[in-house]
Amino acid sequence: MTRRNRKTSILAAVVAAALSVTMAGCSSGSGDSGSSETGADGWSRAYEGTQLNVIGEATANTQILEKQLPDFEKKTGITVNLEQAPYDSLVQKAVLDFTTHKGNYDVLSIPYEYLGAFAEKKYIAPENDFLKGDAKGAGDDFSADDIIPALWEASSKWKDNWYGMPSNSAVMMMFYRKDLFDNADEKVAFKKKYGYDLAPAKTWDQYRDIAEFFNRPKGAEAGGAKLKDALHGVTVAGKRHVATVLEWMNYSWTKGGDLFTDGKPAINSQANVDALTYEKELTKFAPKGFTSATWDETTADLQQGLAAQAITWGDTAGAMEDKSASKVVGKMGYADIPVEKEGDKPEAHLGSWTYSINADSKNEEAGRLFMAWALSTTTQKALAEQGGLPALTSTFTDASLVSSLPYWKQELQSLKEAKSRPRIPQWSGISDAMALALSRALSGQTSPQSALDDAQSKIEDLMSGSLPVTYQ
């Protein structure tokens, strides 16, 4: 950091000197460096007074970031108008702004599966010089080296260019009810029934057994207490929705499947059919109404203590430990997603988002500063403390956070095992076809094989002219 800072302050001093000749007495800056353009904390004030329009997904991370905005304004003098929208709506707003070339949004937080689409259409601008160069104007509490490398690459790098910095580091993992798993009576009963010790599932067979074991009606006992509501073995997202697709991909990957093999659609491969058949089998132990559940409903199920385990998003762990909304505070355990055979390489679905700068923006310099500020240690720590998910190694290894947040170590662990879905422009069509196929199979309207056969032919049509996929 020192080298960059020295460079920055030299540069700032030169700029300041030049400016002082032309507009002597007009500056309002302060700080040790004596520069009128850089504050004491190293943040450039060159764009003071700029109004920046930013859009982000309506999630905890964005809500918390909004509360931190006065800090950015204090440091840089740039005011930010932060708009929040749900996933589909955000993408639609972004595309509308891009295609009309209005440049209404300067900085957009976008889901990484759209990175390829937006980059290929040149809607967003490559930022190699800033991101991989000197990060000009960013303050002392920003260091690009601190961003988790694999996460950064997956979320923001397309072909040879870097487009932004991760705005969300959501990754899927296994949640389980630690309090029930630790109960001595449950352990004895489980061993008697299945012949092995009750512990967080390492394999899919164990996961199924545990789901069956803890699936209990209202009034039965669990962990030594009488159940006021039925307890379910698992909770599963099964609505015709992207949430269902993303969850299923974990089953598929760990069972040896994938959407593409050798660059060609392999939707109806045996491994994929097996994965879907397995998931369908699991839903016997899922709460009623799983076919209309997305990540919202599964999160609520877990928070309400209605399910013993789930494959779900790490960024909902904060909600589990939220005393005002959760009945399972301190009772939840977090672990790797199970694999097919013990010893297999764990894989976790990455759901990252990235900040990116609109190619039509007229405030790109201020936009860059905003990204750097959002990824600065100060902002990221505040994010973590309030239940959001950072993207910095230092925040994930911060001793006070590790000891106070039960899910903290697992988040970093899962991020290391993270795998990306195809980030190709056709993703949204693929996801839509998969959502239909999975929902049809899970709700019993058709068999896993025929549902995936159908998706295979749809996705082949969708990809015609763009095969094989050589970069994703």
Add this chain to the structure above:
Amino acid sequence: MLGLVVLFPLAYSIKLSFQSYSPIIPNHTGQWVGMDNYQRILHDGDFHHSLIVTAIFVVVAVSLETVLGVVVGIAIDRLRRMRRFATSALLLPMILTPLVVGLMFNFALNAQFGYLTWVFNTLHVAGGDGVLNGSVGALVALIFIDVWEWFPFVALMVVAGLQTIPKEPLEAASIDGASTRQVYWHITLPLLRPILGIAILFRATEAIREFDKVFVLTGGGPGSATAVNDLYQYRVSFLNWDLSYGAALGLVTFAAVLALSFLMYRSLRRKETAR
């Protein structure tokens, strides 16, 4: 000016439907593809399925709304003191935004916490999985919600219609000894026919474009059980980003609705002149 506002989007859609344009997919840059998009409609199983779902939804929902609307409308017309109150109560479901209606029922029909689910379970109807999670249940639920929301419209049209029909034939019939039921069946209803026709026309063209409730409650699922036409077009245009194919689908739907309204309007006119 008005012509421009109406015609420009239409002309743009027509142009788009002969191209291949997507704001997302690299090789769809707006090149001309002739009738390709229209030919695709002929072989598109998902679209055909959505037409069937839409047809069931429209026919069942509008029929129920008409019958219920006539019965309630006549009942209100017979009221004396409560009439004003009943009329305003009827307005309530109609003035709610369709999206709000969807959210309201999403809450009520939640498979685990919904109060309607609790009622259904207590009465042992609709199984234990929540109505929205069965293929038939989900469509039936959507139809019932539409009826709940829109039969008042038909009822209010009937109330208004009853005020305008001449009293003489009714009095003459009563003097000739016709029973109340006979009067309603043979005289009132035929006199109401034009206004009912318009109510049905309004409701049918609206129901064909059903979107909000389905979007909120089922997303077209489970599977494709409630994938109505408008939702399918939304998916094509804004999830698959195939704007050209979406435009072609939209134009075909537009033409179908136009033809349907024309036919209904003409049959209405013919009956009126025949009388």
